[in-house]
Amino acid sequence: IRAIGSHGQTIRHQPTGPHPFSIQLGDPSRITELTGITTVADFRRRDMAAGGEGAPLAPAFHRAFFGSASEDRCILNLGGIANISWLPAGDASPVMGFDTGPANALMDAWCHSHTGRPYDENGELAREGSVDVGLLEDMLSDAYFLREPPKSTGKEKFNLEWITTVLKRHPDVSAQDVQRTLLALTAESIARQLPESHSLTIYACGGGTQNPLLMQELAKACVPHRVCTTRELGLDPQWVEPAAFAWLARQTLDGLPGNTPSVTGAAGPRILGAIYQP
Numbered sequence: 001i002r003a004i005g006s007h008g009q010t011i012r013h014q015p016t017g018p019h020p021f022s023i024q025l026g027d028p029s030r031i032t033e034l035t036g037i038t039t040v041a042d043f044r045r046r047d048m049a050a051g052g053e054g055a056p057l058a059p060a061f062h063r064a065f066f067g068s069a070s071e072d073r074c075i076l077n078l079g080g081i082a083n084i085s086w087l088p089a090g091d092a093s094p095v096m097g098f099d100t101g102p103a104n105a106l107m108d109a110w111c112h113s114h115t116g117r118p119y120d121e122n123g124e125l126a127r128e129g130s131v132d133v134g135l136l137e138d139m140l141s142d143a144y145f146l147r148e149p150p151k152s153t154g155k156e157k158f159n160l161e162w163i164t165t166v167l168k169r170h171p172d173v174s175a176q177d178v179q180r181t182l183l184a185l186t187a188e189s190i191a192r193q194l195p196e197s198h199s200l201t202i203y204a205c206g207g208g209t210q211n212p213l214l215m216q217e218l219a220k221a222c223v224p225h226r227v228c229t230t231r232e233l234g235l236d237p238q239w240v241e242p243a244a245f246a247w248l249a250r251q252t253l254d255g256l257p258g259n260t261p262s263v264t265g266a267a268g269p270r271i272l273g274a275i276y277q278p
């Protein structure tokens with residue numbers, strides 16, 4: 001093992017405003033100390049210092065690893081937040097990518113507040129309800145979904161408070177229907193922000209791929225495009241994010257840029273992160 005690329009756990013990410021910042025848990029000094037292995041961490045802040053959103057960072061890796069000469073592809077990461085990387089066939093145009101909004105964050109928050117469970121396993125609670133179309137359209141009218149990229153977001157915005165604020169206008173929707181509607185919101189907000197393409201394939205990754213109801217709803221919402229997972233490209237959907245940060249760590253050690261200015265809005269390519277030597 002030449003190095004560990006440690007993204008850490010994002011607890012706050014505020015890319016806009018007078019004092020942009022992004023904070024991750026996971027002390028790289030201690031990782032180096034405990035493992036005796038060079039650790040690369042703090043990947044977001046250099047991009048932000050250069051005026052970028054500091055997120056998403058995976059698109060450069062997605063392009064390098066998943067780009068195709070013949071097929072338009074979207075890599076769709078379904079973590080707490082959903083982000084897409086748009087990889088048009090060939091490599092002429094710059095990579096596009098942005099956060100579409102919530103993937104699991106809102107479903108997790110609602111499920112936790114109603115059942116105490118951290119997430120709605122296999123969409124079981126959502127299956128007990130049905131989509132409330134009025135509530136769904138109200139949620140989809142949030143300005144974030146309509147904003148042009150570059151854009152990134154986090155749980156500072158899409159959280160339980162966001163849900164309860166919208167629900168004040170829809171007081172009679174049952175907990176199960178809210179859960180089901182939040183799942184539809186994830187699928188629909190992604191589908192509405194997909195790039196124009198005649199033949200696009202969407203390769204999903206991240207924890208949300210473990211939720212069969214979400215994958216089913218996503219496939220329906222994205223018609224005529226095909227939705228599958230990165231397994232078809234040879235990488236387990238749960239490995240994509242770890243692999244991205246291993247790749248970014250290598251970029252740093254090789255003195256190569258890791259950000260994608262066309263995605264983050266940074267002033268230019270930058271070598272990301274800090275190196276902690278054993």
Ligand SMILES: Nc1ncnc2c1ncn2[C@@H]1O[C@H](COP(=O)(O)OP(=O)(O)O)[C@@H](O)[C@H]1O
Pocket residue numbers: 078079080081104108118119120121122123205206207208210211212241
């Ligand atoms: N079996 C499952 N059923 C439903 N949701 C799941 C399942 N497994 C994982 N998830 C979802 O995936 C999320 C974790 O995804 P992950 O990609 O690790 O997120 P992040 O990188 O943002 O922390 C969980 O919070 C949960 O919502």
Ligand SMILES: [Mg+2]
Pocket residue numbers: 079080206241
């Ligand atoms: Mg993730």
